[in-house]
Amino acid sequence: MTGFVSFIGSGPGDPELLTLKAVNRLQKADAVLFDDLSEGVLPHVREGADLVSVGKRAGRASPRQDHVSRLLVDYANAGGHVVRLKSGDGGIFGRLEEEIVALTDAGIDYDIIPGVPSACAAAAAAGIPLTRRLTARRVQFVTGHDVAGKLPEDLNMAALADPQATTVVYMGRRTFADLAEMLMEAGLPVDTPVLVAVGVSTPDQSLQRSTIAEILPQLRAEPPARAPTLILYGALADG
Numbered sequence: 339m340t341g342f343v344s345f346i347g348s349g350p351g352d353p354e355l356l357t358l359k360a361v362n363r364l365q366k367a368d369a370v371l372f373d374d375l376s377e378g379v380l381p382h383v384r385e386g387a388d389l390v391s392v393g394k395r396a397g398r399a400s401p402r403q404d405h406v407s408r409l410l411v412d413y414a415n416a417g418g419h420v421v422r423l424k425s426g427d428g429g430i431f432g433r434l435e436e437e438i439v440a441l442t443d444a445g446i447d448y449d450i451i452p453g454v455p456s457a458c459a460a461a462a463a464a465g466i467p468l469t470r471r472l473t474a475r476r477v478q479f480v481t482g483h484d485v486a487g488k489l490p491e492d493l494n495m496a497a498l499a500d501p502q503a504t505t506v507v508y509m510g511r512r513t514f515a516d517l518a519e520m521l522m523e524a525g526l527p528v529d530t531p532v533l534v535a536v537g538v539s540t541p542d543q544s545l546q547r548s549t550i551a552e553i554l555p556q557l558r559a560e561p562p563a564r565a566p567t568l569i570l571y572g573a574l575a576d577g
Protein backbone atom coordinates (compact mmCIF):
# COMPACT_ATOMS: atom_id res chain seq x y z
CA MET A 339 0.00 0.00 0.00
CA THR A 340 1.29 3.46 -0.89
CA GLY A 341 2.40 5.54 2.06
CA PHE A 342 1.59 9.05 3.15
CA VAL A 343 3.94 12.02 3.51
CA SER A 344 3.79 14.77 6.15
CA PHE A 345 5.83 17.87 5.42
CA ILE A 346 6.77 19.28 8.80
CA GLY A 347 8.27 22.67 9.57
CA SER A 348 10.78 22.02 12.34
CA GLY A 349 11.16 25.67 13.36
CA PRO A 350 14.37 27.70 13.57
CA GLY A 351 16.42 25.31 15.71
CA ASP A 352 15.17 25.28 19.30
CA PRO A 353 13.29 21.96 19.62
CA GLU A 354 10.83 23.60 22.03
CA LEU A 355 9.51 25.66 19.12
CA LEU A 356 8.16 22.53 17.43
CA THR A 357 4.34 22.23 17.30
CA LEU A 358 2.55 19.42 19.20
CA LYS A 359 1.16 18.17 15.90
CA ALA A 360 4.70 17.85 14.55
CA VAL A 361 5.80 15.92 17.65
CA ASN A 362 2.86 13.50 17.25
CA ARG A 363 3.73 12.86 13.60
CA LEU A 364 7.42 12.37 14.36
CA GLN A 365 6.59 9.80 17.04
CA LYS A 366 4.55 7.74 14.56
CA ALA A 367 6.75 8.12 11.46
CA ASP A 368 8.31 5.09 9.77
CA ALA A 369 10.90 7.20 7.93
CA VAL A 370 12.13 10.77 8.38
CA LEU A 371 14.00 12.71 5.69
CA PHE A 372 15.60 15.78 7.24
CA ASP A 373 17.68 18.88 6.45
CA ASP A 374 20.69 19.92 8.56
CA LEU A 375 18.84 22.73 10.33
CA SER A 376 16.15 20.26 11.43
CA GLU A 377 18.43 17.88 13.30
CA GLY A 378 17.52 19.27 16.74
CA VAL A 379 14.05 17.73 16.67
CA LEU A 380 15.16 14.19 15.75
CA PRO A 381 15.00 12.95 19.38
CA HIS A 382 11.20 12.89 18.92
CA VAL A 383 11.48 10.20 16.24
CA ARG A 384 10.65 6.72 17.51
CA GLU A 385 13.37 4.10 17.75
CA GLY A 386 13.55 1.93 14.66
CA ALA A 387 12.38 4.57 12.18
CA ASP A 388 14.63 5.24 9.18
CA LEU A 389 16.53 8.53 9.50
CA VAL A 390 17.74 9.95 6.20
CA SER A 391 19.86 13.12 6.01
CA VAL A 392 19.22 15.04 2.81
CA GLY A 393 20.91 18.26 3.90
CA LYS A 394 24.15 20.02 3.12
CA ARG A 395 27.12 18.89 5.19
CA ALA A 396 30.36 20.77 5.72
CA GLY A 397 32.64 19.84 2.86
CA ARG A 398 30.06 18.23 0.64
CA ALA A 399 27.43 19.65 -1.63
CA SER A 400 23.76 19.22 -0.81
CA PRO A 401 22.02 16.43 -2.71
CA ARG A 402 20.33 17.61 -5.88
CA GLN A 403 16.66 18.48 -5.47
CA ASP A 404 15.52 15.83 -7.97
CA HIS A 405 17.41 13.20 -5.96
CA VAL A 406 15.66 14.30 -2.74
CA SER A 407 12.25 14.26 -4.46
CA ARG A 408 12.99 10.78 -5.83
CA LEU A 409 13.98 9.50 -2.37
CA LEU A 410 10.78 10.89 -0.89
CA VAL A 411 8.66 9.14 -3.54
CA ASP A 412 10.57 5.88 -3.04
CA TYR A 413 10.09 5.92 0.73
CA ALA A 414 6.39 6.69 0.34
CA ASN A 415 5.98 3.93 -2.24
CA ALA A 416 7.51 1.50 0.25
CA GLY A 417 4.44 2.20 2.44
CA GLY A 418 3.98 3.67 5.88
CA HIS A 419 4.16 7.22 7.14
CA VAL A 420 7.02 9.34 5.85
CA VAL A 421 7.94 12.67 7.42
CA ARG A 422 9.82 15.28 5.41
CA LEU A 423 11.34 17.74 7.89
CA LYS A 424 12.18 21.23 6.69
CA SER A 425 13.65 24.01 8.81
CA GLY A 426 11.52 26.94 9.89
CA ASP A 427 8.27 26.81 7.94
CA GLY A 428 8.61 24.47 4.98
CA GLY A 429 6.70 26.84 2.72
CA ILE A 430 9.25 29.65 3.02
CA PHE A 431 12.28 29.21 0.77
CA GLY A 432 12.05 25.48 1.47
CA ARG A 433 11.77 23.92 -2.01
CA LEU A 434 8.41 22.57 -0.91
CA GLU A 435 6.77 22.94 -4.29
CA GLU A 436 9.23 20.68 -6.11
CA GLU A 437 8.55 17.86 -3.65
CA ILE A 438 4.77 18.35 -3.75
CA VAL A 439 4.86 18.09 -7.54
CA ALA A 440 6.88 14.86 -7.34
CA LEU A 441 4.39 13.34 -4.88
CA THR A 442 1.36 14.48 -6.90
CA ASP A 443 2.85 13.03 -10.09
CA ALA A 444 3.35 9.73 -8.24
CA GLY A 445 -0.21 9.77 -6.83
CA ILE A 446 0.98 10.03 -3.21
CA ASP A 447 -1.06 11.96 -0.61
CA TYR A 448 0.52 14.46 1.73
CA ASP A 449 -0.24 17.08 4.34
CA ILE A 450 1.69 20.12 5.54
CA ILE A 451 2.33 20.99 9.19
CA PRO A 452 3.53 24.59 9.50
CA GLY A 453 6.56 25.57 11.57
CA VAL A 454 7.87 28.75 13.17
CA PRO A 455 9.65 30.70 10.40
CA SER A 456 13.15 31.84 11.33
CA ALA A 457 12.11 35.43 10.49
CA CYS A 458 9.50 35.36 13.28
CA ALA A 459 11.93 33.71 15.68
CA ALA A 460 14.58 36.36 14.92
CA ALA A 461 12.18 39.20 15.68
CA ALA A 462 11.08 37.46 18.88
CA ALA A 463 14.67 36.89 19.98
CA ALA A 464 15.41 40.58 19.43
CA GLY A 465 12.29 41.52 21.38
CA ILE A 466 10.67 43.39 18.49
CA PRO A 467 7.52 43.04 16.34
CA LEU A 468 7.77 42.51 12.58
CA THR A 469 4.96 44.98 11.92
CA ARG A 470 4.36 48.35 13.57
CA ARG A 471 1.24 50.43 13.45
CA LEU A 472 1.79 53.38 11.08
CA THR A 473 5.54 52.82 10.51
CA ALA A 474 5.81 49.20 9.26
CA ARG A 475 2.53 48.16 7.68
CA ARG A 476 4.13 45.62 5.39
CA VAL A 477 6.53 42.70 5.86
CA GLN A 478 8.42 41.14 3.00
CA PHE A 479 10.51 37.96 3.04
CA VAL A 480 13.05 37.95 0.22
CA THR A 481 15.92 35.72 -0.79
CA GLY A 482 19.39 37.22 -1.08
CA HIS A 483 20.57 34.66 -3.58
CA ASP A 484 19.37 33.16 -6.82
CA VAL A 485 19.94 29.59 -8.01
CA ALA A 486 23.59 30.45 -8.76
CA GLY A 487 24.16 31.96 -5.29
CA LYS A 488 24.22 35.53 -6.62
CA LEU A 489 22.00 38.51 -5.86
CA PRO A 490 18.85 37.98 -7.95
CA GLU A 491 18.81 40.22 -11.04
CA ASP A 492 15.10 40.95 -11.07
CA LEU A 493 14.95 42.71 -7.69
CA ASN A 494 11.97 44.99 -7.07
CA MET A 495 14.03 47.93 -5.81
CA ALA A 496 11.01 50.15 -5.13
CA ALA A 497 9.62 47.54 -2.74
CA LEU A 498 12.99 46.71 -1.19
CA ALA A 499 13.87 50.36 -0.56
CA ASP A 500 10.50 51.09 1.07
CA PRO A 501 11.34 52.48 4.53
CA GLN A 502 7.80 51.68 5.69
CA ALA A 503 8.23 47.94 5.31
CA THR A 504 10.08 45.41 7.41
CA THR A 505 12.24 43.41 5.04
CA VAL A 506 13.71 40.05 6.00
CA VAL A 507 16.51 38.80 3.77
CA TYR A 508 17.01 35.05 3.82
CA MET A 509 20.30 33.54 2.60
CA GLY A 510 21.67 37.02 2.06
CA ARG A 511 24.85 37.18 4.14
CA ARG A 512 27.19 37.02 1.12
CA THR A 513 25.25 39.42 -1.06
CA PHE A 514 23.83 41.92 1.43
CA ALA A 515 26.69 44.44 1.17
CA ASP A 516 25.98 44.81 -2.56
CA LEU A 517 22.26 44.99 -1.89
CA ALA A 518 22.77 47.63 0.83
CA GLU A 519 24.61 49.87 -1.65
CA MET A 520 21.81 49.46 -4.18
CA LEU A 521 19.20 50.21 -1.51
CA MET A 522 20.86 53.45 -0.48
CA GLU A 523 21.19 54.48 -4.13
CA ALA A 524 17.46 53.75 -4.48
CA GLY A 525 16.70 56.12 -1.61
CA LEU A 526 16.63 53.99 1.54
CA PRO A 527 17.87 56.29 4.33
CA VAL A 528 21.42 55.48 5.46
CA ASP A 529 20.33 55.35 9.10
CA THR A 530 17.72 52.63 8.45
CA PRO A 531 17.94 50.12 11.32
CA VAL A 532 19.35 46.67 10.57
CA LEU A 533 19.35 43.47 12.60
CA VAL A 534 21.78 40.69 11.71
CA ALA A 535 20.43 37.51 13.33
CA VAL A 536 22.70 34.48 13.31
CA GLY A 537 21.78 30.98 14.51
CA VAL A 538 18.50 32.18 15.98
CA SER A 539 17.19 30.02 18.84
CA THR A 540 20.34 27.85 18.83
CA PRO A 541 23.33 27.91 21.20
CA ASP A 542 25.19 29.91 18.49
CA GLN A 543 22.63 32.72 18.45
CA SER A 544 23.96 36.23 17.97
CA LEU A 545 21.95 39.38 17.31
CA GLN A 546 23.56 42.59 16.13
CA ARG A 547 21.74 45.90 15.77
CA SER A 548 23.20 48.45 13.38
CA THR A 549 22.25 50.73 10.50
CA ILE A 550 22.40 50.05 6.80
CA ALA A 551 25.41 52.37 6.31
CA GLU A 552 27.32 51.05 9.34
CA ILE A 553 26.86 47.37 8.59
CA LEU A 554 28.16 47.61 5.04
CA PRO A 555 31.94 47.81 5.72
CA GLN A 556 31.65 45.12 8.38
CA LEU A 557 29.90 42.69 6.01
CA ARG A 558 32.56 43.36 3.36
CA ALA A 559 35.41 42.76 5.84
CA GLU A 560 34.19 39.73 7.81
CA PRO A 561 33.90 36.19 6.48
CA PRO A 562 30.27 35.01 6.65
CA ALA A 563 29.28 33.18 9.85
CA ARG A 564 28.96 29.43 9.50
CA ALA A 565 25.58 29.48 11.24
CA PRO A 566 22.48 30.45 9.22
CA THR A 567 21.97 34.19 9.00
CA LEU A 568 18.99 36.48 8.47
CA ILE A 569 19.21 40.21 7.85
CA LEU A 570 16.23 42.34 8.82
CA TYR A 571 15.96 46.01 7.99
CA GLY A 572 13.35 48.74 7.87
CA ALA A 573 11.33 50.51 10.51
CA LEU A 574 12.54 48.14 13.24
CA ALA A 575 11.46 48.98 16.78
CA ASP A 576 14.08 49.51 19.49
CA GLY A 577 14.69 46.11 21.06
Ligand SMILES: C[S@@+](CC[C@H](N)C(=O)[O-])C[C@H]1O[C@@H](n2cnc3c(N)ncnc32)[C@H](O)[C@@H]1O
Nearest residue numbers: 350426427430455456508509537538566567568
Ligand atom coordinates in the same frame (compact mmCIF):
# COMPACT_ATOMS: atom_id res chain seq x y z
C1 LIG B 1 16.63 27.27 2.87
S1 LIG B 1 16.16 28.62 3.87
C2 LIG B 1 14.94 27.90 4.86
C3 LIG B 1 14.10 28.90 5.61
C4 LIG B 1 13.05 28.26 6.51
N1 LIG B 1 12.10 27.53 5.73
C5 LIG B 1 12.33 29.25 7.43
O1 LIG B 1 11.10 29.33 7.40
O2 LIG B 1 13.00 29.93 8.21
C6 LIG B 1 17.57 28.71 4.95
C7 LIG B 1 17.83 30.13 5.39
O3 LIG B 1 16.89 30.49 6.40
C8 LIG B 1 17.51 31.33 7.34
N2 LIG B 1 17.51 30.62 8.63
C9 LIG B 1 17.01 29.42 8.90
N3 LIG B 1 17.13 29.11 10.20
C10 LIG B 1 17.75 30.17 10.78
C11 LIG B 1 18.18 30.47 12.10
N4 LIG B 1 17.97 29.61 13.11
N5 LIG B 1 18.79 31.65 12.33
C12 LIG B 1 19.00 32.55 11.32
N6 LIG B 1 18.62 32.30 10.05
C13 LIG B 1 18.00 31.14 9.78
C14 LIG B 1 18.93 31.62 6.83
O4 LIG B 1 18.86 32.76 6.00
C15 LIG B 1 19.18 30.35 6.03
O5 LIG B 1 20.20 30.56 5.06
